[in-house]
Amino acid sequence: MTQSTTAPAQGASAPPAPAFSPQESRLERGRRALDEIDGKAGHNVITALADIAPDFARYVLEFSFGDIYSRPGLDLRAREIATIAALTALGNASPQLKVHIEAGLNVGLSRDEITEVIMQMAVYAGFPAALNGLFAAKEIFALRPTHSGETTGS
Secondary structure (H helix, E strand, O other), X not given: OOOOOOOOOOOOOOOOOOOOOOOOOHHHHHHHHHHHHOHHHHHHHHHHHOOOOHHHHHHHHHHHHHHHOOOOXXXXXXXXXXXXXXXXXXXXXXXXXXXXXXXXXXXXXXXXXXXXXXXXXXXXXXXXXXXXXXXXXXXXXXXOOOOOOOOOOO
């Protein structure tokens, strides 16, 4: 039995990567991208670094968000799928995974899609990593109300 390789079309609502602007510094572009992608959860991370490693907070903003997340080529949904998968596979990055599960919801991933990405990691990273990821997702899902039409992932 063969399975179709045609993926269902995603809605046109997938947000593009934040655009590069020649007038905008890497730091400004990074802050703008962080607002759009991670919102409050991302700013909490940056704020938490302020007293111990303010330079590292700037590096996160400039490199991760100002340079990488702002690149063309992948929309924000695809970037968050990749990030959720990678953090799940690491198996020891629960705080970061939770931030990016929030980000995935912010950029239009459904709870079901996030759950499926994490379950897929059982094949490549093992059941313990996938279980940790599912429990992180369950925790974030419990904190966010389900919006009309949003799937629950349960």
